[in-house]
Amino acid sequence: MKEAVLLDTLKEYFGYEKFRPLQKRIISSVFEGQDNLVIMPTGGGKSICYQLPAILLPELTLVISPLIALMKDQVDGLNANGVPAAYLNSSQEEADKEVIFQKIEKKEIKLLYVAPESLQFVDRFLTNGKVSLIAIDEAHCISSWGHDFRPAYTQLGYLKNRFPSTPILALTATADKATRNDICRQLNIPKAEKHIASFDRKNLSLEVKPGIKRFEQITKFLKNRINQSGIVYCLSRKTTEELAAKLKAKGFKAEAYHAGIDHDSRSRIQDDFINDEKQIICATIAFGMGIDKSNIRWVIHYNMPKNLEGYYQEIGRAGRDGLASDTLLFHSYSDVIQLQKFASNAKNEEVQLAKLDRMKQYSEALSCRRKILLSYFGEYMEKDCGNCDICRNPPEFFDGTVIAQKALSCIFRLKGAEPIGTVIDVLRGSQNEVVRRNNYEQLSTYGIGNDISWRHWQQYLIQLINLGYVEIAFDKNNHLRLTEQAKKVLFEKEVVHLADVKEEQLKTPVEKAESLNNSLFEKLRQLRLKIAKEEDIPAYLIFNDAALKDMEKQRPMSDSEFLLIDGVGRKKMEDYGYRFIKEIIAFSKDKREKKPKKKSKKGNTLKETLSLYNDGLNVEEIATERGVAKNTIYTHLMKLYDEGEEINLHQFIPISDLKAIEKAKEELENPNSLRAYFEHFEEAIPYETIKISLKILEDKEN
Template structure:
């Protein structure tokens, strides 16, 4: 069968809700459908998953997806099911009965995608043949390469797949792989002739910012308070730092949780699930967190500590703004982090490569030119224009004649006989009266106190620039002492001039803060907020992540377009046929209610339903008259019933069904989500009936 572009676009809209392809998605999909091996390098949020998920709908057999993270397989499968695509996962956390159900689904070809961790592949030996498997997708493919920043030994065994399935296309996908890693991926997977698709690495919607690490916690608290209600991730170098930071944020009324490898599996899974479902807004994590998370409404990422390389930094900031809406990446930079990272890599096998990569990261952090240019050039992508969306572009550094400052700093290093680290050098320049200075009689030096009129942070800023310009250096092998270089003489004795930049102060005028506080009150009753609350309620009832109902970008489009008919709703980007059928009614009702309230003042729309119910109309008749879905009318009647209005919900449910729900309620310990009841009752009782039953039981209690 010849698959046309029209066929592809039809499936794209029905199952994913999009009207057109992004980046190179169409070419990649056509390549896979032609059964050719494929390497996809595409930025996080660029739409990698669609590249193998959409072709799976055309293949006769199953697309096997190899993913490194068991904890996220359920989330990925939930996402597919929400789009009407039958899929499942197979891993060690399942019971033997659940695993047998997976084998039955494979044998019956009743699923299109099967997610599996590389460790579980040997257990699928019986189905790893071309009768069942039509395509193999290897997600996070950089994990196979020891050149990659996230090497996983379990990925090394995947070379056998090409031998076992010679006619089956293999698709390797990753967001970050430099040229060496790309070559290694193809070699390790034995797909040397794979077609390569390398998309632009430029995520224009993410604003880049670097700040000095002074009072980090205060800065972070202020940053979060200015973005109330937004989801974010804060990356820290150590487990201890994640715990301490989460604790400080909680003390300041901010909902945050720590995530690191020291927690047990259940704790990690629960924290991750709470974040995905918007039950927790902020995660303080080590780099173990985030890979494979498709949560599209992460609005910001903060690096509490500097990452060890640009690949890691790029991948981590890419977890923000996957829906394409404006997002922020804030990095705190300090020399203490550089020193700690150098200690981490001192005893590693490929130390020289790691040190070179750390140096590039350091150069990015200390840049006085467009940061995005530096970031993209690392991946071999050059842009002519400055990005306009990084702190350097928005607030270019101001240079001044800093020769006297340079001479004071270099003289202090010389007088201290090049035996002290930066902290003590600054203390001497500023005339500090502490033990580190007095115990060694440094107060007697000529340079003691010559810079007392300048703050500690400013001196740190200036000395870092002198290091970057080569006028002095850190001797990492000698407890990080500062030493002079050959260039130092030019400044001290030969009259060479030095240009320095003024530190950029991070501050907001009081008026702006007050204005933001006032605007928060008014934004709480926007249509977007109303739709977000509705999405959260539906997600809780279905026990899925909120962004799987609709992304923030789709909610914004609904807010702007305000669709009120099925066709108008379907025209919104991110709305497919299934989502229209399942969620369209409730969202259009919320939109209509909002519009009416703005016209007439706040009005309870459920009262219209109540009036028609009292007049004796059936559920379907009320739905038809009000141009709503039956499930919306049921939710109105449930609300009215709880409020004590004269509504008899018992007429909509059999006594036996109510008993089944009451029994399930005891077993499930008063669970509020509807999906666990639906599954517990063997998927035989519809969601509307469960909602009605639980409402009756709630009222009786």
């Protein structure tokens, strides 16, 4: 097709003087009869790639689209532009469908939009030659590796067999490498030309904050954005309604939007937002699909999204006019737990959990967030963006080139056939079943990183993934593979700067929660500082941190108990013991009084532990109160769990440890031996965690 004809059609029907990047190449490929896969971000101009050819092609263009509301908007827009188009779905009357069928027979319609579930309506009268082009929108829905898998899409593979000479154009805004390959395989278009637009939205500022006091943070965020339009995405319908009500009470023009609201009200809310009558929409993720509002200035994620594809698509609804816009993501451990529950028992549970883990890594990242997003979609950015919270407040970096070279070399030696855990095991020279079975001890990289802890290696590998040197093959059991950029480090002496990982950052969410709840150390430290100022001496001369930690652990409440603390002699006990013991008693009393104490009906030892557990004490506090070891309390809690008491065993172990133990259970020669697990993990996972995990897994199997 001549370029002049294409440009004239573009101007006449769509009002544009020139094509956007990739559009002309894709359209030309369609006229050459080629199959195409188009990955183009929201607002990039995907629709024109099939709507313009449809105008010039002799027969019908069939468009498969998942959303009825989106179909209607597209058809209304085309008809307004003078392009004859229609849609078919199950909600229409038979008479209405028959009118459309007659128009198709008379070639009075150029584009026909159909949901995948409604293909049977058109199948009976379409034959090869009557369809010039088949466009499949939101094509990621066909793949279980995609972020929005829909079973109805899996039937679409027959279209290429039915219309072998008709080009197929598959389009989506977001798809990682595994999803792209799966789309082509399932649609029977293995030779499709792949057109991947840049995912870099330079005008979007990226920021992640801890999910505490969210409403206060949101109102502070909105303080200087009084007249700007924005969307707050929430996980639940209830949250959208509660948040919208709070914002209204503060004087903001806000509305809730979710599938539980009746159709007329949803349409009104959507129209009010598009027409700037309403400033803020608090919505579930359904909101925004197909909405062409270019002046959305900000997007907030009240809860963490379930994957990076969804997150990218949702923030992409801001700043479609190219002007500076802001995005803010709240991240919390409770969101992760909730999303894990949503993923459990799904058909593609393993994929969903792996992608959720990647989303979590993005939220906790120490490197440029834009680099992470782009590398996830296979696009490498050499320099940091300067427009995200990490770039604006960078952590301390060090020259991690040697660490990177060791990690990348190990992945290379493993031929990209192992997940992160096994890579770390090989680097650290571990002796376990996977290593022995595959003879990984023979690799030159075996044990070259044994001077670095397991958790440090985990963080460094996540950083290398985030920096674009390594990718996760979600369709290959989450194996780590090298990208093209890795060659620069291995062979071209490229320097790699890694963020310094602090001990606090290595803690699991459970450990972080415990340290936040258990703040006795901080109270003792403040008391020490106060005494030091009174006596005008350095604080460490009173007690060092190790002594305070021991006090926090042992909770001494008498002179004799206080003398048992390491670093406490008779003189210091006489000088300071009274004040420190008083602080410890006050702290313990405060923890006990936060909940009304329940009386134990039985006097036995298990019931005493249960009573303290129900009072809200943690394991350390129960052990101190009862004067027994922590592992005794863990044993009590597991017995109580077996007896049907409401004990949440999951709260005591990190999900990552549970998954590691589940995997080890399948691999160990003697999975019934606690010692075998302890040695397998090189003593990195304590016995209590192993015992509780095995109890959870046992119940799961039963």
